[in-house]
Amino acid sequence: MPSGKVHLGFELLTLPGWVAGGVALGVPEGALVTFSLAYAAASLLLSPDLDLARSGPARRWGALRWLWLPYAWLFRHRGLSHSPLWGPLTRLLYLAALALLLFLPFHLALKVPFPHRFPSRLLAPGLAGVYLAHLLHVGLDWVAGLLPRRRLK
Numbered sequence: 803m804p805s806g807k808v809h810l811g812f813e814l815l816t817l818p819g820w821v822a823g824g825v826a827l828g829v830p831e832g833a834l835v836t837f838s839l840a841y842a843a844a845s846l847l848l849s850p851d852l853d854l855a856r857s858g859p860a861r862r863w864g865a866l867r868w869l870w871l872p873y874a875w876l877f878r879h880r881g882l883s884h885s886p887l888w889g890p891l892t893r894l895l896y897l898a899a900l901a902l903l904l905f906l907p908f909h910l911a912l913k914v915p916f917p918h919r920f921p922s923r924l925l926a927p928g929l930a931g932v933y934l935a936h937l938l939h940v941g942l943d944w945v946a947g948l949l950p951r952r953r954l955k
């Protein structure tokens with residue numbers, strides 16, 4: 803399978819192409835910025851390979867990399883985490899659960915209200931960025947599976 807560096811390089815190097823495509827299609831600037839940020843964040847920090855306890859994306863979380871250990875224990879490598887549809891959802895829901903756990907003490911002790919509105923105009927371009935980065939990852943894994951071994955190391 804391609805290494806983490808190949809995945810990350812491929813995803814980050816193709817980003818300008820996706821943005822140029824968006825400009826050509828008349829996608830509004832704000833949506834392109836949201837898309838680009840989500841795409842880069844997903845490539846760097848929300849890779850499907852977080853299903854491995856020791857991986858480039860886990861290391862990029864630095865001192866917080868232990869937060870992803872339960873994810874690696876829960877998800878078999880290249881299983882549901884690499885599903886074209888469900889993979890990104892598992893990580894977004896996992897992140898939401900982490901955020902909730904972090905926020906809960908403040909809510910309970912200091913009565914800080916839960917943020918109840920997500921700016922809906924960010925949703926579509928944000929999800930497009932997260933999903934495109936994911937689909938390129940699983941697509942590259944799939945292509946590498948067709949090639950003779952050790953080609954993309």
Ligand SMILES: [Zn+2]
Nearest residue numbers: 850851884943
């Ligand atoms: Zn992978």
